[in-house]
Amino acid sequence: MTKVAIVGVGLMGGSLALCFKNQADISVAGFDIHPAELDKAIKRGVIDAACDTLEEAATDADFIFLCVPVGLLELYLDKLLHMRLKPGCIISDVGSTKASITAYAAAHTRPDVFFIGGHPMAGSERSGVEVAASHLYENAFYVLTPDESTPKEAYERLAALLTHTKAQIVRVDARHHDEIVGAISHLPHVIAVALVNQVARYNEQDELYRLLAAGGFRDITRIASGHPDMWRDILLNNRHVLLRLLRDWNEGIGKFAELLEAENGDGIFQAFEQAGAFRSQLPERRKGVITALYDVYVDVQDHPGIIGQIATLLGNHRINLSNIQIIESRADVPGVLRLSFRNESDMDAAILLLGHHGYEVRL
Numbered sequence: 001m002t003k004v005a006i007v008g009v010g011l012m013g014g015s016l017a018l019c020f021k022n023q024a025d026i027s028v029a030g031f032d033i034h035p036a037e038l039d040k041a042i043k044r045g046v047i048d049a050a051c052d053t054l055e056e057a058a059t060d061a062d063f064i065f066l067c068v069p070v071g072l073l074e075l076y077l078d079k080l081l082h083m084r085l086k087p088g089c090i091i092s093d094v095g096s097t098k099a100s101i102t103a104y105a106a107a108h109t110r111p112d113v114f115f116i117g118g119h120p121m122a123g124s125e126r127s128g129v130e131v132a133a134s135h136l137y138e139n140a141f142y143v144l145t146p147d148e149s150t151p152k153e154a155y156e157r158l159a160a161l162l163t164h165t166k167a168q169i170v171r172v173d174a175r176h177h178d179e180i181v182g183a184i185s186h187l188p189h190v191i192a193v194a195l196v197n198q199v200a201r202y203n204e205q206d207e208l209y210r211l212l213a214a215g216g217f218r219d220i221t222r223i224a225s226g227h228p229d230m231w232r233d234i235l236l237n238n239r240h241v242l243l244r245l246l247r248d249w250n251e252g253i254g255k256f257a258e259l260l261e262a263e264n265g266d267g268i269f270q271a272f273e274q275a276g277a278f279r280s281q282l283p284e285r286r287k288g289v290i291t292a293l294y295d296v297y298v299d300v301q302d303h304p305g306i307i308g309q310i311a312t313l314l315g316n317h318r319i320n321l322s323n324i325q326i327i328e329s330r331a332d333v334p335g336v337l338r339l340s341f342r343n344e345s346d347m348d349a350a351i352l353l354l355g356h357h358g359y360e361v362r363l
């Protein structure tokens, strides 16, 4: 029996646990500072055993996953390295930054235990074990950051266990990871927060800002709703990379202001053309570090009860809806419903089902 310990049974830890728990030869023990989270995890069948102490979860584990906020990773790694652990035990983590924890582990080695950093590049702005899902990592990239001292055997053992997540394992140098993820995840979160707060300031004088910011503005700023504790830790941890990225950002925005001041239409045109060309080369796979929205639009005549009908139809076919919203509904305009799903397979199943029932569904 392979024993897995999950430290921090929230969204990420709970989702990992769900990937392992249904395997007959794996048992999953959880430890969390909040007993209520462990209770929920047991009730939802996310873990096999809830442990009162870190020792109880970790001592006989073959694999230990640290799934706590980034600011606590070193503390927990340190505790583990001073504990009796099973010889050959592999410790990994799911933190969003990799350079500091990997360097810390390299400086505090122990011959019988191996640390290999990890970052499953999939998630959500939501947190907690109640939103954990076994499919969270499916088709996502899962970065591992071994270094030259990591035995090949240990890396392969961890990669083999992680096949249960159905993610695509990618090996990346830890510092290189932080540079890239800084640009494609951390910087966008900072920009989204700054943008929302800017609009919120205007809205203090004029409520129309909030009203008209429905739809697309809401979508492109979804990530501004990330958990403040988690993001404080990530941004502080990767601050050197982010400060450099923000200097580049300021330069780029400054150039845009210059184009506007000079009424340089060609320059603005070129900026859009350049961005469009690069964007069209981005991979179309839907699971990247920022979760894609799986939204479809359904044209409906404006009549009461339509939301209930569609929700019931999907529910009866066990298709999970994450949100349903009327976008436009007036006597003279046909209604448009936006249906949001948490994954591609639910979205595809809904398109088929609704099409079959005569609804016009658009992506």
Ligand SMILES: NC(=O)C1=CN([C@@H]2O[C@H](COP(=O)(O)OP(=O)(O)OC[C@H]3O[C@@H](n4cnc5c(N)ncnc54)[C@H](O)[C@@H]3O)[C@@H](O)[C@H]2O)C=CC1
Binding pocket: 007, 008, 009, 010, 011, 012, 013, 031, 032, 033, 034, 037, 067, 068, 069, 070, 072, 094, 095, 096, 097, 119, 120, 121, 122, 123, 124, 125, 126, 127, 128, 129, 227, 230, 234
């Ligand atoms: N949320 C996301 O989309 C992603 C998060 N990550 C990383 O995963 C880690 C966990 O994030 P989530 O699962 O989203 O957060 P979460 O808030 O859902 O889960 C964190 C869990 O850690 C527990 N915890 C907090 N302090 C603790 C302590 N002192 N000792 C033991 N347990 C403690 C909490 O009770 C909670 O159950 C973070 O390091 C984050 O950077 C990585 C990829 C995606």
Ligand SMILES: O=C(O)C(=O)Cc1ccc(O)cc1
Binding pocket: 095, 096, 120, 121, 122, 123, 124, 125, 126, 185, 223, 289, 290, 291, 292
């Ligand atoms: O909500 C989203 O789309 C995210 O960006 C979630 C997320 C948060 C942290 C990560 O390290 C990876 C993914």
